[in-house]
Amino acid sequence: MPWLEWHNRNDDLKATAKTPYRLLQPIQSLSHGDEDAPNMLIQGDNLEALKALLPYYAGQVKCIFIDPPYNTKSAFEHYDDNLEHAQWLSMMYPRMVLLRELLSEDGSIWITLDDNEAHYFKVMCDEVFGRKNFLGNIVWNHSVQSKGYSGKLSVHHNHVLGYRKSDTFELLDLPRTDEHNVNYSNPDNDPRGPWRSGDVRNSLVRRNLMYDIKAPGGNIIKHPPKGWRFSKETYEREREEGKIIFSADETRIIRKIYLADQDGRVPETLWFAQDVGTTREANKEVRAFVEGDFFETPKPERLIERILRISSKPGDLILDSFIGSGTTGAVAHKMGRRWIGVEVGEHAKDLAQPRLRAVVDGEQGGISEAVGWQGGGGFRFYQLGPKVFDDQGRINPDIKFEHLAAHIWFAETGTARSTRAMKSPLLGVHNGTAYYLLYNGILGDKTLAGGNMLTMKVLAGLPKHDGPMVIYGEGTNMTNDRLRSLGIKFKKTPNDIRAR
Ligand SMILES: C[S@@+](CC[C@H](N)C(=O)[O-])C[C@H]1O[C@@H](n2cnc3c(N)ncnc32)[C@H](O)[C@@H]1O
Known part of the structure; x- marks a missing residue:
């Protein structure tokens, strides 16, 4: 299969493996509404934020929408949209690899771009997602006004490239008119x-x-x-x-x-301004939450609504790792989806956060009236915290049980678990093998000779499993022969914990 070559490509192929795992730290003062709401607004570079999400959300996201910098060569107050083409591709490649890992098998990803990078990016995505998983290139009529004479054609559309993770994805109908x-x-x-x-x-x-x-x-x-x-x-x-x-x-x-x-209609590749809005409409929607300048390319709520409508159902998890003013979170929230948004700029705090806070409180702009939005729910605000593993690969000693458990589970199985599920030394059973973690006094005894050590007494107190067991602990007094006869593979924390 042909692929795209760019300066640094070989390094970029390894970039995700080199990105450290970090913990996400909740910021209480910027969180809003229902404390148990699953929605997350994360401030930080999305390369690290996406890696931080992997142990908890790999394979769980139904729909990803991203609106990355288009590389238009303009410098904004909030971010620089002026990278060399190769640098832009270097920025995108590892992020696309992580986004793919976060997608569920029946999930899909939608990316808006313009002619600056769209065609090169399509070739890159063919490599990451597989050419057969390309769903189509939507031509979104993003502006109606003519741009004036420049010697080139007046551009009135953006691209929205769609990919599915696998052929189990189902494209949903739009209503007929x-x-x-x-x-x-x-x-x-x-x-x-x-x-x-x-x-x-x-x-x-x-x-x-x-x-x-x-x-x-x-x-x-x-x-x-x-x-x-x-x-x-x-x-x-x-x-x-x-x-x-x-x-x-x-x-x-x-x-x-x-x-x-005919129940509905199969979504087409031409999306008109009157149906899904324009950049001008999006600017008006955002204006309500910010005074002065902001980046000039937010997306209209109606555009995101249509993407979510054809690719997800209420309750599904939606992710936007370039969330800007928070549009995707706002629309997902109003449509009853769960959502995660990532934004590196300060406008995570001073634009996306106030906008999403207003949505929780029942804001009536954008699609609110059309979907009957009345308010409710909530979200937690997070920033990137300390690394989970140090440069020698040793586990951070301050890490709490449920986070270490999520990392061990992900490292062993490649699948994600919510920290809420991690309340017992038995982390779960995967392909017939049970995984246990004895750490931080999960068994109620913090002494070295107590709950973190595997002894016959501790073993007797663990939830039973009829089959092979992998047990992580600080040490064990059981002999290798004994462990083998009991079907136990013992791994020592922190030495045997390996980041995936
Ligand atoms: C075009 S804007 C997205 C606008 C958004 N769709 C909306 O409707 O408001 C792109 C956003 O990506 C953010 N961004 C750029 N690089 C990033 C990175 N490495 N990690 C997280 N966010 C990033 C920028 O700060 C900017 O807010």
């Missing part, structure tokens, strides 16, 4: 209601569907070059039911597609 029904009519008073004529040709060569059809007047209708779309039996049944009819001159068959059978 009268405009989508204009091709349906009922010229023959079919009792099943309005219909339109559907394509009868197969797009693949199908020899078993290559049969000729005899019209009532005797004319023979040849099959299309690649065959029909339906078997002879289906043809005969639908002919009988009046769902397939003949054209007046009997040279063609007409297969009826009924309006009554």
